[in-house]
Amino acid sequence: TQLLEQSPQFLSIQEGENLTVYCNSSSVFSSLQWYRQEPGEGPVLLVTVVTGGEVKKLKRLTFQFGDARKDSSLHITAAQPGDTGLYLCAGPYESGGSYIPTFGRGTSLIVHP
């Protein structure tokens, strides 16, 4: 069972379109991180959201943390081919007294020129 469910699993769009990807859980997280991973490379941290209801912007990317801290969304405005990649959400999961980041399976985004 995945603690973090991401949707959609795949997304193929044209340059200039807007899109939203989701990260949902039945558990409360103290924070959530979003990463982007390009083929053949490791994930790169984009943002961390900590406060319920928090909204963070990174150029054309808008990240929101749900009020109950169980979900998050990533909205991309006017997508560009350079946005192509695997978008992963992750959150710290308490295990044995410490916190281990657990990852969703990701949303694979392709932006066509």
Next chain:
Amino acid sequence: KAGVTQTPRYLIKTRGQQVTLSCSPISGHRSVSWYQQTPGQGLQFLFEYFSETQRNKGNFPGRFSGRQFSNSRSEMNVSTLELGDSALYLCASSPLGAGNYGYTFGSGTRLTVV
């Protein structure tokens, strides 16, 4: 500031062999974690080392082991390789542990078992 360095980038091994992967974290980072990434399972946590001690361990068999040296460099070892061990192995470093602030990942080692 140098990033997280993993070596080798690619590796092909035969079933039954063993393999050792290396990771040099960002200077000053004391926590190193290892993940296995496959298309079917996504990123699965292997273990975390902090100050040369294993602090957390995921649900992998004992064939997967690791260690951390006094300079924070880490190695992971997989013995008696199986075809299902083919994956991208990612090392991630953080100052004290990913906690609420996330990781810096290396580019990974692509292991193929034939």
